[in-house]
Amino acid sequence: MNTQEIMNVALQLAGMACVPGDSSIYYPGENIRRILFAVDVGAGELFIASERGFDAVVSHHPPRGAALPLWEVYQRHVGLMVEAGVPQDEAQQAVAGTIANMKTAYQAGNHEHFPSLCRLLSIPFMNIHGPLDERGRQIMQAALDESQVETVGEVMEVLGALPEMSCAHSQVSLVAGSPSHRVGKVVVAHGCLTNGGYAVADTYFRHGIDTVVYIHVSHQDGERLAREGRGNLIVSGHIASDLVGINPFLRALSARGLEVVALDGAQSETYQGEK
Ligand SMILES: [Fe+2]
Ligand SMILES: [Fe+2]
Known part of the structure; x- marks a missing residue:
């Protein structure tokens, strides 16, 4: 496989037609048979991969400073809100507000850091974020529906009860809100x-969606939503x-004959439900 084919596996899993603004190939590679996967990749992981003979490194989170239009993916909150009935x-x-901050922050990034590091080490490197989170969202939403x-x-x-949650440290x-509250939508x-922080959850609550699931939120935003008492926020x-979407992707790569070594609790083979 090559790096583009690996990206395509993720796009296909998520039902996406093109690569979103939070995912990219920083240094392409061909004839990839053995990959190192991690949720977070820095210079250390790239160096380990080059020393240990991996053909490529795949990260979930975008590497620090990457030249990515991240706000394009944050904009997907609008699509989800509108679909749920928000004007x-x-x-x-x-x-x-968050999109404006992201556009400003882009100008501060050290955009060539990782591409230049990969060229020095001759190690192919890519990150796949949005497609795997979208797959995870679909799985979590379907489980609830x-x-x-x-x-x-x-x-x-x-x-x-999802396998990734039941064996997590978190x-x-x-x-x-309260566990006894009735769930509408x-x-x-x-x-x-x-x-989406305070603003997105609050917008859902004000438009008839009284229960929202985030994968994380700041203490400050969570506390404000709890104090105002308009809806239920589950973290x-x-x-x-993240692993809910990552594990099916790694299994799909294994099924195509790639050897996948996964860090950060990710599982490349058929999930066993325990560590
Ligand atoms: Fe994440
Ligand atoms: Fe994620």
Whole structure:
């Protein structure tokens, strides 16, 4: 396989037609048989991979400073909100501030750091973020829809029963609301680069979606949502939730004959449900 074919496996899993703005190939490679996968990759992981004879490194999170239009993926919050019934202009307002910050932050990035490091080490390197988070979102949302959950507590139980969650160091937790609250509509707001913070959750709550799932949120935003008491916010746990989308991708690569060595708790073979 080559790096583009590896990217295509992820796009296909997520049902995406093109590479989103949070994923990229920094140094392409051909004839790849053995890859090192990690949720986070820095210079150390690239060096280990080149020393240990890996053909390529695949990261989930974008490498620090990468030249990526991350805000294009954050914009996906708007699509999810509109699909759930939020008016387009209010959805857009909820992401506007964060998108402006991301565009400003782009100018501060050390964009050539990782491409130049890969050239020096001659190690192919890519990151795949949005497609794997989108796959994870689909799996989590489908688990909730199929279970026909009625209370916030049941939402937490269904998420907590996913294999990646049940063996995680983190816990599915309730940041705002109560386990006994009835669930009307529940939205898993994942696959949009990062959580939507106070503004996105609050916008859902004000438009008839009373339960939102984030994979993580800041203490400050969670506390404010809890204090205002408009809805229920569940946090499913960052890396455990990332793994929900990552593991099927690694299994798909293994099925195509790639040898995958995975760090950070990811599983490349048929998932056993325990570490
Ligand atoms: Fe993540
Ligand atoms: Fe992720």
